[in-house]
Amino acid sequence: MSPPAGSAAAIPAVALRGVRATYVERGLRVDALHDVNLTVARSEFVSVIGPSGCGKSTMLNLVAGIDRPSAGEIAVDGRSAIGRTGLVAHMPQRDLLLPWRTTLQNAVLGPELRGETDREARALAQLDRFGLEGFADAYPHMLSGGMRQRAAILRTILLDRDTLLLDEPFGALDALTRGEMQEWLLSIWTELAKTVLFVTHDIEEAIFLSDRVYVMTRRPGTMKLELRIDLPRPREREMTTAPPFVEAKRTLLRSLLAETQR
Ligand code: ADP
Ligand code: MG
Numbered sequence: 001m002s003p004p005a006g007s008a009a010a011i012p013a014v015a016l017r018g019v020r021a022t023y024v025e026r027g028l029r030v031d032a033l034h035d036v037n038l039t040v041a042r043s044e045f046v047s048v049i050g051p052s053g054c055g056k057s058t059m060l061n062l063v064a065g066i067d068r069p070s071a072g073e074i075a076v077d078g079r080s081a082i083g084r085t086g087l088v089a090h091m092p093q094r095d096l097l098l099p100w101r102t103t104l105q106n107a108v109l110g111p112e113l114r115g116e117t118d119r120e121a122r123a124l125a126q127l128d129r130f131g132l133e134g135f136a137d138a139y140p141h142m143l144s145g146g147m148r149q150r151a152a153i154l155r156t157i158l159l160d161r162d163t164l165l166l167d168e169p170f171g172a173l174d175a176l177t178r179g180e181m182q183e184w185l186l187s188i189w190t191e192l193a194k195t196v197l198f199v200t201h202d203i204e205e206a207i208f209l210s211d212r213v214y215v216m217t218r219r220p221g222t223m224k225l226e227l228r229i230d231l232p233r234p235r236e237r238e239m240t241t242a243p244p245f246v247e248a249k250r251t252l253l254r255s256l257l258a259e260t261q262r
Contacts, residue, residue: 011078013163013195014040014063014088019072020220021058032058034220036072040197042162045189047198047206049252050216051259056199057093059221060165063197064090076163086114089159093167093199095152097140103127103147104136107154119158130154131184146177150184157188163195170205179237182208186235203252207245208235215255218262225255 021033032055040046050056061067062074065085074080076087089110097106104123111119127133130150132143140148149169156164169185170178182205189196200206206213207229215225229248231239239245 011042012039012075013042013044013077014038014197015073015075015078016059016063017073019059019062019069019074021055021062021067022070031220033062033069034222036222038214038223040163040195042195043193044212045186045196045198045210046212046214047200047210048214048216049200049203049206049256050221051218051256052201054216054219054259055221056216057167060090060092060167060197060199064088064165066090087161088163088165089156089161090165091152091156091167091169093171095155095167095169097143097148097151099140102137102139103132103143103151106140106151107158110155110159114159123154123158126154126157129188144177145173146181149173149181153185153188157192157194163197165197165199167199168201169198170202171200178205183235183237185209186233190234203249203256204240206252207231207248208240213248213252215252216259218259224259225252227251 016036016038019033019036023030023032036059048056058067062069063081065081065083065087068083074082081087104120107123108119124136127136132147132151135143135147143151153169170181173181186209198209210229213227213229214223216222217224227248230244
């Protein structure tokens with residue numbers, strides 16, 4: 001069902017227009033992003049794939065308001081998000097749990113840093129859904145890799161924003177755990193009706209999770225391809241061997257290989 005034109009629902013959750021990012025490093029100008037255009041509709045799951053160093057994390061940092069673009073517009077829910085933190089919930093690429101804090105203390109860290117107190121009860125109520133029941137008082141070294149990532153995602157969810165930016169959250173996990181985490185993330189996404197902008201370098205992960213996938217060029221990164229994934233939901237692992245999935249994989253792989261071999 002498409003929203004009526006002009007309604008609030010028609011405003012994208014995230015929109016980038018002509019975004020450029022330039023760093024100056026030891027006197028040298030480094031162009032990280034060039035003319036980036038991207039939209040994410042409300043409740044949509046959109047992934048971005050691209051070669052290492054093409055500017056994916058930089059792009060999420062811009063949307064999160066941590067960095068400012070050197071040109072272009074960035075909007076969250078139709079309002080400028082440039083230099084504004086707190087509009088979205090951002091899980092950085094290496095969102096590590098603090099080793100001296102328990103699972104629960106780590107989960108409430110984000111809200112706590114924002115001066116939002118009284119989140120422990122809410123976090124406790126969610127541990128079960130995050131597969132962390134019984135581990136509230138455990139320290140990170142006692143958790144599996146998958147559990148640590150779920151705790152970090154819980155921390156992001158507890159920021160209570162409609163839009164989540166997830167930067168390669170499953171990058172360090174083994175293939176089996178990774179598959180389980182993908183299915184789990186989709187169930188959370190469906191249940192909580194969040195908007196997700198997801199960064200990965202894994203083509204299959206992007207297809208399995210997403211409504212749409214963007215491919216970026218090498219640095220300075222820009223969008224070179226946008227692909228709608230026409231697979232029904234709920235997504236099931238068996239779909240990964242069906243023709244539409246394989247076709248999407250071929251298209252994305254070609255596009256990505258052209259960048260890494262250039
Ligand atoms: P990706 O996430 O796609 O691997 P990044 O966004 O991390 O890529 O980095 C893109 C480019 O920008 C890289 O060349 C990186 O060295 C550079 N870069 C990223 N952040 C900074 C920064 N804070 N200062 C200087 N250069 C940076
Ligand atoms: Mg990155």
